[in-house]
Amino acid sequence: MKQSLKDKENRELSAYGITRREFLWLSAMTGVGFMTGCAVNPVTGQRELMLMSEAQEISIDKQNSPHQISADYGTSLDRDLSNYVSRVGQSVVKNSHRPEMPYTFHTLNAAYVNAYAFPGGTIGITRGILLTLENEGELASLIGHEAGHVSARHTSQRMTRGLIAAVLVSGATVAAGDQMGDLVAGLGGIGAGALLAGYSRNQEREADALGLEYMALSDYNPEGFLGLMDMLNDMSNKNESYVATLFSTHPMSSERYETAVKAVRSGYAEERETRPIFKERYMDHTAGLRKIGPAIKAMQDGDGMMMQKNPGNAREHYERSLKTAPEDYAGNLKMAKCLMALEKHQDANRYAQKARQIYPEEHQAKHVLGMTHLRLKNFEQALAQFDAYEQGLPGNPNTIFFQGFSLEGMGRREDAAQKYYNYLQQVNQGEYAQHAHTRLKEWGYI
Ligand SMILES: [Zn+2]
Known part of the structure; x- marks a missing residue:
């Protein structure tokens, strides 16, 4: 019996728990346009419904990751450390399922313990987590895990299933560790945090399996993977605030730990005997950090x-x-x-x-x-800084509001109105929106 394409599409969509109407809304909101359709998952070789094409994964990455990196205080000025992390990263991802992705590695100045991957291959690793790792084998495992999320297209999967639809729409906060500070600094954040929001347990398990595979293919000793898992397991039991983001995005469980340990123990006897773990090399390159x-x-x-x-x-x-x-x-x-x-x-x-x-x-x-x-009340100097910020890192609506607020302070009503208007086109609720709206009304623009 012949079936219309639309019916088939509807069935595929409902298999992911979303209606056609929601799907169209989601597509419009994410700027993705119409169905990208089925794509082959690079890891499993299976065809899957994917909302994002590879080009879209890269473009969403490019739009969002700079904001998250800046929220994490930028990349480290310790060049030796940064270059070292990049070298280890490149050596691992060349053995991943998507070696052609434009991977970049960022040693982040943030202090909290975290690592993340954007869908186009931007990988961030904080100073906090580098400080807790003990050898290069563990670092390669961590990077392998993140590359696993990229290779298996986990962000696309989550977006396709409607789990992170709100990302590019509502301006949720970034996944940084000091929200109160960001609040007083008026930074807000523009949704990168939501983009990184929680992987499922199945995705975590898959990323672990891939991480182990990639690091082992890169000639590292799989003991490093055990070391990483031990470290994560210990930390998850401590329940400290500086690891909260790590475990809310990469959920840890005893089941995850045992699965990973079993995978190493059951398959890599010879590699564990013979390969180096590069503890000294890790200690050398992280000496400045540990100081x-x-x-x-x-x-x-x-x-x-x-x-x-x-x-x-x-x-x-x-x-x-x-x-x-x-x-x-x-x-x-x-x-x-x-x-x-x-x-x-x-x-x-x-x-x-x-x-x-x-x-x-x-x-x-x-x-x-x-x-x-x-x-x-140094409005002119404030404006100069917001202008510089907006030029270097465009796309944060809060900055536009504060440009307007500075201009208002300087008495430049028309310029302020323009900024408030621009702000309201992106954000229509909250304290700032209310202020902008009130002024535009008072000044007779609306
Ligand atoms: Zn993960």
């Missing part, structure tokens, strides 16, 4: 206090951090945000300026500095 290890730990403590909305206590931890590493970009910027939360805007301004000097190419400090100027 400021106490500063990073103190940042984690401070971030934890900020998350509990206790900036007074956070300040003591950040002070401790800056004693060990006074020239640390993230340390200075975290202190600036903490002082803003304490309404010590002049002091906050000083730390934000210092952060800006330490790392002129990184964008977050521009926003934070702009915000401190705004609090001090």
